[in-house]
Amino acid sequence: MDAATVEERRDVLSPDRTVIIGNEEANSKDAKFEALFFKFYSRVVRVLYGLVGDRARAEELASDAFWRLYRQPWLEQSDGNVGGWLHRTATNLGIDHLRAQGRRMQHMEGVERAENLSGHAANPLEEILSAERALRVRRVLARLKTSHAQILILRANGFSYSDLAESLGVRLGTVGTMLVRAEAAFQKQYRRMYGKEEAL
């Protein structure tokens, strides 16, 4: 597709809405899928990047999420909540990745830390500490129930309560309660893992 088409599509599709485009915009599955890709890709990568801390990995996981979307038999007919499905799937993949990396992270943290540093920080010590703190947060998230980790990640990425309800497939009225429980679980896990070293 050429640049002009991309431009046009992106203008038409508000990047923050999770409503699938109508049939007049895309008549076939492929066209529909392409429009969805451009609509949601950047946001999905952003959420995953924050979660896994590695841009290349985030793009790979985003690609996996879109690949799964492409394979959904309902994609052709459904005008459903595609954005919600994508974010739920992407965060699940991200959390799975963190869990799978769990053991490796214990051995590799020094290397990962070095990889993630920019090398241009005004205060290298502060950058190292900050990377270490981020790593701890990821480890804690990896130990939480998926639903808890998911809601915390999406909320931290600016999802409103109605976005969260839509993405996680829950009633709007229960989002506050879910957040409270997820935060309590996060704190408890953080204290269990790092309580001796720092206070939350």
Next chain:
Amino acid sequence: MNCPDDGRLRAKLDDEMSVPESQELDRHLAACGDCRLRMETLSKSAEGVRERLALLAPVPDQGRDDARFSWARFLARQRAEPQPTSVFARLFAARFRPVWAAAGVVVVLIASLSFAPGRSWAQRLLDMLRVQKIAVVPVDTQALEGVQGGSPSGKMIGQFLSDNIVVTMHSDQPQTVADASQASQLSGFRVRLLGDRTDAPKIGVLGEQGFQMTLNRERLQGLLDELGHNDLQLATSIDGALVAVHIPKSVTAVYGQCPQPKKDDSVPPLKPSDLAGCVILTQVPSPTVSVPPDLNLPQLATLALQASGMSAEDAQAFCATVDWTSTLLLPIPRDAGSYETTNVDGVEGTLITLRGYRQGMAGYSLLWVKGGIIYSLTGFGGAGQAVPLADSLQ
């Protein structure tokens, strides 16, 4: 008003309440010291967590160039991989049905073996299982793909299998033959073709295949843990047990224009009207599976099916109807289509009707076992044509 629950206080903190509701809560908070205190505690907790999670904030988005680049990469990936939109697609992707089918047997057996109860078994091969019947089992692919509930992806299982399976006999290029008699001669069994089709099929004979797997208890347990089944503990006696599969030579006859297993840029994509004539007939003598003796297959299979997303009751009911020593289990995604048993070729067969494949065309796959040979007939269009076509085999 009564004291609000934590969820409502949390929504108030996030300004996620309607104005009247928020005002009502304000009035309550002004009068209720307990709730003010709870609100303060919640606020502190939320702020603490928010600060932690803010550490994960990535650099600002790099914009549309990335999306365009990624779209190009995605298209390349789409071209490189077979189109696994449905079981139908996978049947084509695998192209040679017996390989795919045997993989199903192996997956189920491995999954079953991984739940082995605490008994010791001799390290000798005893049972040679042969397929006499096919049973379809609907599986919840989301449970395996990790879309919901945090279970990990099928990728992990795939990785596990590829790490542990040793291929003992391999053949990936079929030998093209001119007709049924040549195919029969090469394969060692009487090959049949569709009498109702007057066009000449492309016939290929694929060599024998064999693979085996030595069970590694530690890795299996790790896989189970990752799958969220850490409540199931594997018996130490399964460590080192051997499962072996042997697939005899198979014959595939392709009628009309059919999709290639992989997209090929040099060939223009097929239109739905082209695909209407596509039929793929595969026949293979039953694969054999050698497993350690004394396996309680129904019990183990019940557990394995639960791991793939089936409820305990459904799994039990399903397994009660299956003779595990002679039944090939064919997993199909729950949402991919429907299936029914039907009379075909003088025996009982299974007809799977698949919903939209490419260009929204429906498809079917008919499977049956007769005289020790497994047959599969796969095509586009209405499933109604499957049985008459199969009955015309000669």
